[in-house]
Every structure is written in C-alpha cells, then in structure tokens.
Amino acid sequence: MKIILILFGLFSTGYCKVEFSDRARNFSIELLYYTAEETNWHTVISPFGVWSLLTAVTLGATGSSRDQLVRTLILPKKKENIINGYQSLTSAVLKSEAGAVELKNRNYLFGDSDFLIKSDFIKDIRNKFKAILTKLNFKPKETAAKLANEVIKKKGVAVSNVLQPDDFENSRMILTNVITFKGFWQSPFNASLTNVAPFYDENNNQIGEVNMMNQEGSFSYSSFENIEGSVLELPYGVDEINKYSFLAILPYKGVKVSSVYKKLSKVNLKDVMLKLQTDNDLYGTTEVVVNLPRFKISTNVILNRPLNKMGLVDIFDPSSANFNAITNSEIFVSSIVHKADIEVTETGTIASASTSSQFSDRMMPVNFNANRPFIYLILEKSTNTVIFSGIYSKPSKF
Structure with missing residues (x-):
C-alpha cells in the first residue's frame, strides 16, 4: 500500500x-x-x-x-x-x-x-x-x-x-x-515605468522579452566574488522591521546560473547575508538602479x-x-x-522617502539589471530560512 x-x-x-x-x-x-x-x-x-x-x-x-x-x-x-x-x-x-x-x-x-x-x-x-x-x-x-x-x-x-x-x-x-x-514591497515599483525589454541567455543571446520593472533606490547590495555574482536584497513589509526579504542573485556576465549555484551550495547563505550587513554597516545602503522582470x-x-x-x-x-x-x-x-x-509584480506598500535618498550623493548608482538568468530566494531573516526559492531563465511577458 x-x-x-x-x-x-x-x-x-x-x-x-x-x-x-x-x-x-x-x-x-x-x-x-x-x-x-x-x-x-x-x-x-x-x-x-x-x-x-x-x-x-x-x-x-x-x-x-x-x-x-x-x-x-x-x-x-x-x-x-x-x-x-x-x-x-x-x-x-x-x-x-x-x-x-x-x-x-x-x-x-x-x-x-x-x-x-x-x-x-x-x-x-x-x-x-x-x-x-x-x-x-x-x-x-x-x-x-x-x-x-x-x-x-x-x-x-x-x-x-x-x-x-x-x-x-x-x-x-x-x-x-x-x-x-x-x-508587499517595502519600496514598490512604479507600474508606469514598467517597459518591454529584451532578455538574454547565459551566452548573451536574446531569447525573448519581458515586462521589466524599474526603480532607483537605496538597497542592500554587494558584489560577491566567491560566488561570481551580485546580490540584491529587496525587503518586504513595514519600514525598518525588514523581517522578510526577496534576495536576487545575478551571475556575472558570462557565468552560468548552475556555476553560481554550485558555489552557493559551498558558501554558507549566512555568509552572504553577513556580507550584505557588513557592507551596510561600513558604507550604508547602496543607490541601485533595479531592473527586475515581472514574472x-x-x-x-x-x-x-x-x-x-x-x-x-x-x-x-x-x-x-x-x-x-x-x-x-x-x-x-x-x-x-x-x-x-x-508572482512577482510592482505591488507594494508606500516606501519611506528617507530610505531612497539617504545616500544619493555617495556614489553613482549601481545598475542591477536582471535581464539574464538569475536565482531568487525569499527569506525569513531572523533565522535565514528559505521559504521560497527558484531560478528565472525562460522569459515571458507577464
């Protein structure tokens, strides 16, 4: 039986x-x-x-x-x-x-x-x-x-x-x-800024189009050489509580998702989150131009x-x-x-104005352009527990 x-x-x-x-x-x-x-x-x-x-x-x-x-x-x-x-x-x-x-x-x-x-x-x-x-x-x-x-x-x-x-x-x-x-995003995307954009495979060949969400704001961001990828944290919920987050891991150009993931299996996720926090403590949040497919x-x-x-x-x-x-x-x-x-869309709560402008004069904004395959994790941060996770690699206009 x-x-x-x-x-x-x-x-x-x-x-x-x-x-x-x-x-x-x-x-x-x-x-x-x-x-x-x-x-x-x-x-x-x-x-x-x-x-x-x-x-x-x-x-x-x-x-x-x-x-x-x-x-x-x-x-x-x-x-x-x-x-x-x-x-x-x-x-x-x-x-x-x-x-x-x-x-x-x-x-x-x-x-x-x-x-x-x-x-x-x-x-x-x-x-x-x-x-x-x-x-x-x-x-x-x-x-x-x-x-x-x-x-x-x-x-x-x-x-x-x-x-x-x-x-x-x-x-x-x-x-x-x-x-x-x-x-609900702590810093929502403006739906009027969403536009059709090309999406590429890991060999830089265009394989389709997506509805690309766009915003510029101050976020936890770090370039993580140990996994050959950039990490961006998009928080959910009420300002400053930041209990749940969407973590996007974008491989460097020319690096395959599978290669990054193999390294991620060896690099403790706690270390990734610690580096984000350490960079925040030392330099503050980073001004980032975020391009993320609605999917x-x-x-x-x-x-x-x-x-x-x-x-x-x-x-x-x-x-x-x-x-x-x-x-x-x-x-x-x-x-x-x-x-x-x-479903990942523009919808979110109203963002705090001070968050997006706090470090606007520190440096030129970083461009996090997820127009190629990337890994995503939805975390509960006090325990670093992965609630949902996945990989986006096949574009479609959602």
Whole structure:
C-alpha cells in the first residue's frame, strides 16, 4: 500500500536556535539545485514547505527509512529535539507582520476510512505539527479529492484544487503541506515605468522579452566574488522591521546560473547575508538602479528523484520502506508531489522617502539589471530560512 505526500506553495507579491535553522537552510539550498536540474533551471519551490512535511514524516519512520530522513533533512537524532526545534523554527518563521506580509503554513493528513493509524503518531502530528486530520472514503477518488480540497480550503488555507483524483488511486494515506506567502514591497515599483525589454541567455543571446520593472533606490547590495555574482536584497513589509526579504542573485556576465549555484551550495547563505550587513554597516545602503522582470512561474514536479540524489531512497521502495510508527500495514511513499506558484509584480506598500535618498550623493548608482538568468530566494531573516526559492531563465511577458 502506498502513501502520497503532496505539497502546495503559493506566493504573490521570535527566537530560534541558529543551529536548527541551519538544518532547514542547508536542505533548502541542496533541494533547489536538484529540482532545478529536473526543471531545466526555470522553477519555483518552497523548500520550507517540503522540509516541514518531511520532518513530520520522520516521526512515523523507523529503521533505515528514518536514518535516511534524518541525514537528508539534517535533523537531530532524538525525537524530542526534532519536535522542539521544529516548533521553535516554525514559530519564528511564521510570525509575520500584520498587513505587510501574510504567511500561512498548514499540514493535513487524510486517511482512508478503513486504514488504521497508530494513536501515538496521530497525537504527535496533530499536537506537535498542528496537522489537520481527516478520515475519508478514498473511493470513488473523484469524491475523495473534492472533499479533501474542501477541508484544505475551509480549515486553514484558501487554495483550490491542491489534490487531484489520481492522488487517491491505490493510496491509503495522504500527507499534504500547503504554504502561502503574500508580501508587499517595502519600496514598490512604479507600474508606469514598467517597459518591454529584451532578455538574454547565459551566452548573451536574446531569447525573448519581458515586462521589466524599474526603480532607483537605496538597497542592500554587494558584489560577491566567491560566488561570481551580485546580490540584491529587496525587503518586504513595514519600514525598518525588514523581517522578510526577496534576495536576487545575478551571475556575472558570462557565468552560468548552475556555476553560481554550485558555489552557493559551498558558501554558507549566512555568509552572504553577513556580507550584505557588513557592507551596510561600513558604507550604508547602496543607490541601485533595479531592473527586475515581472514574472509568474508555476511548477508541478515529482520530488522523488531530487530527494533520491540527496540520499532519500528507502521510503520510496515498497520492499525497504519502514513506517512502523505510523501503522502495522506495509506502506511506502509512491511520490512526493510539489506544486508551487510565484508572482512577482510592482505591488507594494508606500516606501519611506528617507530610505531612497539617504545616500544619493555617495556614489553613482549601481545598475542591477536582471535581464539574464538569475536565482531568487525569499527569506525569513531572523533565522535565514528559505521559504521560497527558484531560478528565472525562460522569459515571458507577464
């Protein structure tokens, strides 16, 4: 018998031990790399959503299945440490500012009506991971999908059609994570300045056109030679709080995104953020002319192969999977389906006038022109947790 893990992420524009947040962040960087290989380097995923769901699954795994989950997710070995660390991290990440950023993360468990799940696992996933548990008759599958989607929409996150009828085919249990993020720029783009502009590939050949957003302002910016790219931080939310940020990493001309990403996997993201902060402390924010495509990306990808490459193998194998902490039945994970959407537009809150003019006389503005493939990360900054991440490489007029 199989179980399916479904993850859905949607983006439209506290205290936590650093040691535990490092675990989620390192997993995020590696997952995006292998997912990008599957999607030809044009993608969006929610590493935090994937990590959240698989961390919950770890509580139900035993033997080599649990060992591989612990190694792949970079989790502590003790169950209580996993739970405490997860709760601290999610509390810090999800504590958003009212009116500026809306961030919701929900776990759901759907069990077939005659499928027996052990009470200890039910207690853990309900009480520790705040999952919403629902028993359904998985047949007919069309009815099951409709009822499950109604539960998701009514109890937590207003997202439609997360589950499809085929997800219930021969399944006994479905674990679902839904994460949504809506952020408003601290310094919005003026829509009247958006214009059609060429977009180039990594060999400087024009491959299409985009609606290019434009603005000039003071931002955290740094040229990072260790990764051969420039880094720009565009904050969300209320001025000076700056809890969530959109980080754009633009490779130097002639440098491939894959090359930058390989270096990013070795250079700690914390070091990138530290350099941005250090440059700010020493020189102040930088006057930057920002050219960023207005874009929308939808991804629907099976994560089995990326996770295989990261060392997670046994849970997908009917003969090796071990979930004795969930049920006495022999079950395995047939697929981990990840569905994510992102929209990046001009919309934002009104920017503070002092921010854009504070250092206008320090130097000529830097030009951050994202007219070629680039990497983007949406971060919760107190923990440097990657909520959403992706790569933009295939232009379209959105």
